[in-house]
Amino acid sequence: MSEGGLLSGKVIVRKAGLTSQYLSVPNRSKVIAFAGWLILIAGYWWYSDSKDLSPIETTRDLISYLAVSSFALPTYIAIYMLRPVVFFPATLVTIAAGFLYGPVWGILYALIASNLSSLVAYLIGRFFGGSFLSSVTKFSMVGKYAERLYANGFETTLVLRFLFLPYDLVSYFSGFLRIDWREFLLATILGSVPGTISFGLLGASLEGDFTQQVVGLDPVTLVGAAVMFLVSIGLYRFVKYRESRRLQSESNSP
Numbered sequence: 001m002s003e004g005g006l007l008s009g010k011v012i013v014r015k016a017g018l019t020s021q022y023l024s025v026p027n028r029s030k031v032i033a034f035a036g037w038l039i040l041i042a043g044y045w046w047y048s049d050s051k052d053l054s055p056i057e058t059t060r061d062l063i064s065y066l067a068v069s070s071f072a073l074p075t076y077i078a079i080y081m082l083r084p085v086v087f088f089p090a091t092l093v094t095i096a097a098g099f100l101y102g103p104v105w106g107i108l109y110a111l112i113a114s115n116l117s118s119l120v121a122y123l124i125g126r127f128f129g130g131s132f133l134s135s136v137t138k139f140s141m142v143g144k145y146a147e148r149l150y151a152n153g154f155e156t157t158l159v160l161r162f163l164f165l166p167y168d169l170v171s172y173f174s175g176f177l178r179i180d181w182r183e184f185l186l187a188t189i190l191g192s193v194p195g196t197i198s199f200g201l202l203g204a205s206l207e208g209d210f211t212q213q214v215v216g217l218d219p220v221t222l223v224g225a226a227v228m229f230l231v232s233i234g235l236y237r238f239v240k241y242r243e244s245r246r247l248q249s250e251s252n253s254p
Helices: 003-050 054-067 072-086 090-128 132-138 141-150 153-162 167-177 179-205 219-250
Strands: 206-209 214-217
Touching: 003 072, 003 090, 003 214, 054 090, 072 090, 072 167, 072 214, 090 167, 090 206, 153 167, 153 179, 153 219, 167 179, 167 219, 179 206
Parallel strands: none
Antiparallel strands: 206 214
């Protein structure tokens, strides 16, 4: 081979190396960000465990703080929005809204905050996306829902919400798949209404002082919460039945 050919080959290899180096930068930043996220999650739960703070006790302390805070509402919404970052239970924060703000405003504030939090989880999933997807879609069930989300993001997200799957995982998964955020958000708003009303009413049925750990129950509001919970269970069973029928028909089709 001529000297010119060798030189051109070296140049091509060098350019390819530089190109792969530059292409690896975004992946490297995602790895660093993901590692930082895992450290944050582990750090939060380690701190809670070291202080003997269960999620319920943390919620009680949050209620005690917000009850006397001058910036209670924006603080509540901000905490709810950041909650999925450390996988803090959404139901407890929704119950807190009902207790603090009553059955009407509490449910409204919880709906706003919960859907903003789902958008935060969606955006985090969208940021990481791609490489994660290739490793999970090999599982048949995940792959089927991934295909459905691509084809019909609104309907599938709504079904997943009604199936009572983990709230944050659905948001992260939708972000991983990069489905249209407007379809995701609208389906999440509609799908979260029954559960939010149920847990919001449960919080509104609590009466007393959390700082003194003296809490009673308002029976009328509690009955309303129970009714909405039964409605949620009914929707869950109906959607689950439809899904099982659909999956069965797909498996039987040639």
